[in-house]
Amino acid sequence: MTVMKATLGRLPEYLRVLTSEDMKDFETVSATTIAKALNLGEVQVRKDLNAVSGKGKPKTGYVKQELIERLKSVLGVNERTFAVIVGAGKLGKALLDYGKFVKYGVEIVAGFDIDPALKTDDMHGKHIYHISEFADYVKRNGIEIGVITVPKSAAQSVCDLMVASGIKAIWNFAPQAVTVPDSVILQQENLALSLAFLKLQLKNV
Amino acid sequence: MTVMKATLGRLPEYLRVLTSEDMKDFETVSATTIAKALNLGEVQVRKDLNAVSGKGKPKTGYVKQELIERLKSVLGVNERTFAVIVGAGKLGKALLDYGKFVKYGVEIVAGFDIDPALKTDDMHGKHIYHISEFADYVKRNGIEIGVITVPKSAAQSVCDLMVASGIKAIWNFAPQAVTVPDSVILQQENLALSLAFLKLQLKNV
Numbered sequence: 001m002t003v004m005k006a007t008l009g010r011l012p013e014y015l016r017v018l019t020s021e022d023m024k025d026f027e028t029v030s031a032t033t034i035a036k037a038l039n040l041g042e043v044q045v046r047k048d049l050n051a052v053s054g055k056g057k058p059k060t061g062y063v064k065q066e067l068i069e070r071l072k073s074v075l076g077v078n079e080r081t082f083a084v085i086v087g088a089g090k091l092g093k094a095l096l097d098y099g100k101f102v103k104y105g106v107e108i109v110a111g112f113d114i115d116p117a118l119k120t121d122d123m124h125g126k127h128i129y130h131i132s133e134f135a136d137y138v139k140r141n142g143i144e145i146g147v148i149t150v151p152k153s154a155a156q157s158v159c160d161l162m163v164a165s166g167i168k169a170i171w172n173f174a175p176q177a178v179t180v181p182d183s184v185i186l187q188q189e190n191l192a193l194s195l196a197f198l199k200l201q202l203k204n205v
Numbered sequence: 206m207t208v209m210k211a212t213l214g215r216l217p218e219y220l221r222v223l224t225s226e227d228m229k230d231f232e233t234v235s236a237t238t239i240a241k242a243l244n245l246g247e248v249q250v251r252k253d254l255n256a257v258s259g260k261g262k263p264k265t266g267y268v269k270q271e272l273i274e275r276l277k278s279v280l281g282v283n284e285r286t287f288a289v290i291v292g293a294g295k296l297g298k299a300l301l302d303y304g305k306f307v308k309y310g311v312e313i314v315a316g317f318d319i320d321p322a323l324k325t326d327d328m329h330g331k332h333i334y335h336i337s338e339f340a341d342y343v344k345r346n347g348i349e350i351g352v353i354t355v356p357k358s359a360a361q362s363v364c365d366l367m368v369a370s371g372i373k374a375i376w377n378f379a380p381q382a383v384t385v386p387d388s389v390i391l392q393q394e395n396l397a398l399s400l401a402f403l404k405l406q407l408k409n410v
Contacts, residue, residue, distance in 0.1 A: 003405060009398045074405070081404050090302055094295035095396070100380045104401030144407060145400070169407045171400060175305045187403045191300070193214045195350070195376060196309030198392045199286050200208060200279070202349060202374045 003074060007048045012103055013038055014048070015071045018064060030061030076105035082143045083171075086158045087150035088113035088128045091173060095147060096126050108147065110137065114154075135165040145169045152176040208279060212253045217308055218243055219253070220276045223269060235266030281310035287348045288376075291363045292355035293318035293333045296378060300352060301331050313352065315342065319359075340370040350374045357381040 003011075017037045023029065035045040049056065053070040056062045072078055083101075085092045088111040096111050111128040129137060137143070146162040148155055148170065155174035162170055169185040172178055180186045208216075222242045228234065240250040254261065258275040261267040277283055288306075290297045293316040301316050316333040334342060342348070351367040353360055353375060360379035367375055374390040377383055385391045 005398065005402050008402055008405060009395060075401070076404060076408060081407070083400070090295055090299035094299050097295055098396060100397040101400050104397055104404065106397075106400050106404050145403060147400075169403050171403055185403065185406050187399065187406075189399060190214060191303060192305040192309055192311075193210065194392065194394060195288070195306050195311050195352075196280070197210050197213055198350060198374050198376055198390065199281060199309065199311050200213060201390050201392075202286070203281060 003051055007051055008074075010038075010040070010044075010048055011052065011071055011075055014045075015068065015075065015077075018068050018071070023064065026064050028057075028060040028062060029064045029067065030059075031056060033061070079105060081106050081145060082141060083108045083145035083147055084134075084138065084143050085111045085147040085149055086113070086131065086134065086162070087111075087148060087154075087174075088115075089149060092147075092149035095149065096128075106145065109141065109143070112137075131161075134161060138162075138165040138167060143167065145171065148172045148174050148178070150174055208256055212256055213279075215243075215245070215249075215253055216257065216276055216280055219250075220273065220280065220282075223273050223276070228269065231269050233262075233265040233267060234269045234272065235264075236261060238266070284310060286311050286350060287346060288313045288350035288352055289339075289343065289348050290316045290352040290354055291318070291336065291339065291367070292316075292353060292359075292379075293320075294354060297352075297354035300354065300378075301333075311350065314346065314348070317342075336366075339366060343367075343370040343372060348372065350376065353377045353379050353383070355379055 014034060017023065017034055018029065031046040031049055032042055035042040049062065049067070052074050053062065053067055083106055085095055085108055092111055096108055101108060110126055112131045112134050113128055114131045116130055144167065146167040148158050150158050152174055155172065155176040156178050159170060159172070159178040159180060163180055163184055167184070170180060171187050171189060173189045175192065177188060178186070219239060222228065222239055223234065227242070236251040236254055237247055240247040254267065254272070257279050258267065258272055288311055290300055290313055297316055301313055306313060315331055317336045317339050318333055319336045321335055349372065351372040353363050355363050357380055360377065360381040361383050364375060364377070364383040364385060368385055368389055372389070375385060376392045376394060378394045380397065382393060383391070
């Protein structure tokens, strides 16, 4: 199953509508109904639902409960995935604090830093540990995702530590490309690029 | 001209190669040469350069200096665009501190917050002002881009303030969709979605 990022972003909305009071008495639900409730294009909704749950039946659409379970499964709402952050500077702390990840079944449970002065349990119960405890913590707690928010110069060594510790997917915010083995999933975040793209649109209006 | 985001991300690299010592004596340069220097696919580089500068000449490729000027112009390296942030929490401060925006010709010059206690000039010379000074500051300094890093509940009112103050493009980090008039460019950032997408890939390996 391939779900595009834009589609994935709308799934929590579909789930919200389907589990709302308004739909309590529905046994089946059509893409048209969902599109109307969210003020989205019908073609869009039809495509999205098709990607996660196949085609609905003509006229009646989807069995509501089945669609709900399918959405929950794709979003992994019931199976929590755990992540940790390395680099407890401003951005790292901001991400530790960011509540919205839970909605997609991901929880960032701890931070790590090389600076012992940052050790704290102040972040809504999320501890910041010394980096020397990283490998142990990851193994003990079944952490699958690592987030890199260290300066450029430390990015590759942190990445290597993550891979060696058994992290399976890495989200890199450092403004420095890192390399991983084929078995590890890597996502490079580039905030500067987003801003540059906004500027580009501004200049081409 | 339409430049895709992925292309835009490679332009600083092309610019770096073209202005490097290695290419000092080149008058013309081919997509092949650039592809080799960056270890990128040739088709990719050809497409990218085509998007920003049209087709190169058969055999010789591009006039180097022309291509450099074109890349600088698209990236807006010589015309600085100014941005401000509203919401000087952890994320806002992290963005104020993030140096890499300048590479794309964008400078975040100040932050604003409703909390007077956050007023400071501590952020590498970037002041955090009280929100009541926003409209004035934007007009006085020709600010074109506004970045929203406030909590969900304040997002729309901050967005409205930006629009009323003459901001032309808005980058919204608040986990809340905002609406703008057609004349204003809006980019919704969704960090949770990026993490969710990483998880989705992890689960489908």
